Amino acid sequence: MNRKIFIGTDSGATTSKIAAVWENGEAVTTRLLQRPTHAQDGREAVITAWMSAISEFLAQNHLAWPQVQGVGLAIPGPYERYGVLDKTANLPMCLAGWDVHADFSAALARQAGRPLPLAFGNDGNYGGVAEARLARGDTRASVLMLMPGSGLGAAFVGADGLCLDGDTLAGMEAGHMPAAVHLLGLSGKPFTCGCGRDWGCVEAYTTISGLPQLLAEKIKNHPGHELAQSAAPIKEKVLSLRTRAQQGDALALEIFDFQARVMGLHVANLVMAFDPGIVIIGGGLMDQEATTPEFRGRYLRVIRETAVPYLWKAQRGTIKIVPNVLGELSQAIGAALVALYQTQRV
Numbered sequence: 001m002n003r004k005i006f007i008g009t010d011s012g013a014t015t016s017k018i019a020a021v022w023e024n025g026e027a028v029t030t031r032l033l034q035r036p037t038h039a040q041d042g043r044e045a046v047i048t049a050w051m052s053a054i055s056e057f058l059a060q061n062h063l064a065w066p067q068v069q070g071v072g073l074a075i076p077g078p079y080e081r082y083g084v085l086d087k088t089a090n091l092p093m094c095l096a097g098w099d100v101h102a103d104f105s106a107a108l109a110r111q112a113g114r115p116l117p118l119a120f121g122n123d124g125n126y127g128g129v130a131e132a133r134l135a136r137g138d139t140r141a142s143v144l145m146l147m148p149g150s151g152l153g154a155a156f157v158g159a160d161g162l163c164l165d166g167d168t169l170a171g172m173e174a175g176h177m178p179a180a181v182h183l184l185g186l187s188g189k190p191f192t193c194g195c196g197r198d199w200g201c202v203e204a205y206t207t208i209s210g211l212p213q214l215l216a217e218k219i220k221n222h223p224g225h226e227l228a229q230s231a232a233p234i235k236e237k238v239l240s241l242r243t244r245a246q247q248g249d250a251l252a253l254e255i256f257d258f259q260a261r262v263m264g265l266h267v268a269n270l271v272m273a274f275d276p277g278i279v280i281i282g283g284g285l286m287d288q289e290a291t292t293p294e295f296r297g298r299y300l301r302v303i304r305e306t307a308v309p310y311l312w313k314a315q316r317g318t319i320k321i322v323p324n325v326l327g328e329l330s331q332a333i334g335a336a337l338v339a340l341y342q343t344q345r346v
Contacts, residue, residue: 005067006343007057008336009050010074010123013039013090016050018057019332021340023069025133027333033057034328039092046095047107055111065112070343072119072335073104074126079169083120089194119338125163125172126334128155131280131324133337141277144270145324146263148283151175151194152203156274161341163334175203180265184258186217205262208284211238214255222251242285246295256285260299264306271311271319282324296323 003022010017016037020028035053038045054071058064078086083101087093101120108116124147132143132155140159147153152175156164164171178190178199190200191213204210212234219228227237245252267279285291285299304321311319326333 002067004069005063006336006340007054007068007071008074008126008332008334008339009054009071010126010332010335011037011046011050012076012123013037013092016053017328017332018053019329019336020057020061020063021333021336023340025337025340027329028061028063030326030329032328033060039095042094043098043100043103046100047103050104051107051111068112068116070117070119070339071104071108072121072126072337072339073100074121074123074331074335075100077122077169077173082169117339117343119335119342121163121165121335121338122155122169122172123331124153125155125165126338127153127282127326127330128157128172128280128334129161129163129337129341130326130330130334131282132157132278133161134325135278135280135320135322139277142274143278143280144267144274144276145280145282146174146267146270147281147324148207148259148263148285150208152207153283154270156270156276162338174266174270175207176201177266177269178202179205179262180269181205181262183265184261186258202262202266206259206266208238211241211255214258215241218251218255218258221254225251227251242291242295246292256295256299257302260302261306264303265310267303267321268307268310271307271315275315277318277320279319279321280324281321282327282330286323287327 005020005022005028008019014037015034018033038049076088076090080086083099085095085098085100087096101118105118128145131145135143142159143157145155154172154174156172176195176197179202191204191210193201193204194209215238219225241252241255245256286296300321308316
């Protein structure tokens with residue numbers, strides 16, 4: 001049977017991932033195909049890399065270009081306008097101002113022999129679309145997703161299955177809202193964030209990027225700790241914290257419990273704004289291969305215990321806070337789903 005498919009491309013500065021879904025939204029495969037983006041080599045190199053990876057994906061799964069009905073591209077923001085990249089922290093400057101939508105569309109049309117609809121959007125938002133589809137099951141529950149990693153990805157997915165993009169495609173940049181750390185006894189100058197804002201972004205208190213500042217603050221409570229005496233580079237110290245926490249290290253547990261409490265306050269803030277039925281927590285702290293069930297359970301429990309007292313009564317009994325499922329595949333699958341959903345709406 002010549003079934004129709006929708007391709008999803010998730011592009012980062014270093015690697016790009018390819019996925020696809022059938023017309024019913026089911027993933028063609030959950031096997032990860034990841035190839036170099038070659039962003040440092042310029043725009044043409046990136047397009048060539050994407051096209052090569054898509055062709056490889058099709059061949060691996062015994063598919064062909066005539067079956068492709070649409071493509072989605074998940075790529076970091078911000079953007080100058082729809083389809084055009086702005087200066088992005090994780091992408092080379094040579095890509096700023098690039099009308100990637102026009103160039104990728106042209107390449108897809110040449111390869112397919114016909115124009116293909118191309119959906120373009122934020123990688124975090126598209127990841128939320130894929131995770132929401134699984135989390136909501138047969139319901140129409142709206143879904144909030146937070147993904148702490150090197151930064152804090154966020155997405156809100158409505159009852160229609162599509163993400164909130166916003167008028168300038170900057171919707172749900174929730175990692176750069178101010179954190180309510182005064183409720184947790186943390187005073188003094190707000191932590192700095194890579195975005196340049198000075199109000200203490202949530203991202204700085206909940207992700208890897210803020211761990212050096214958080215370690216410097218919390219290690220004051222543990223003057224005899226090994227890390228207080230160590231001359232190791234700060235990056236090495238902070239990257240050891242997740243392992244230490246899973247081994248019961250008091251300092252590391254205090255740090256991740258603090259991050260979870262900040263996340264809990266942020267969840268409460270966003271639930272008050274969007275009233276979702278489901279909150280998905282993803283990122284490296286939910287990685288089933290890198291963390292223990294006990295660690296993940298503790299992190300989610302602290303988030304819930306912190307968030308629930310601030311919710312309305314009706315929300316407290318119904319809100320679900322769950323871990324993500326798709327991991328690294330979420331953004332590519334989400335891009336494919338958005339391509340599918342947008343085609344269905346035409």
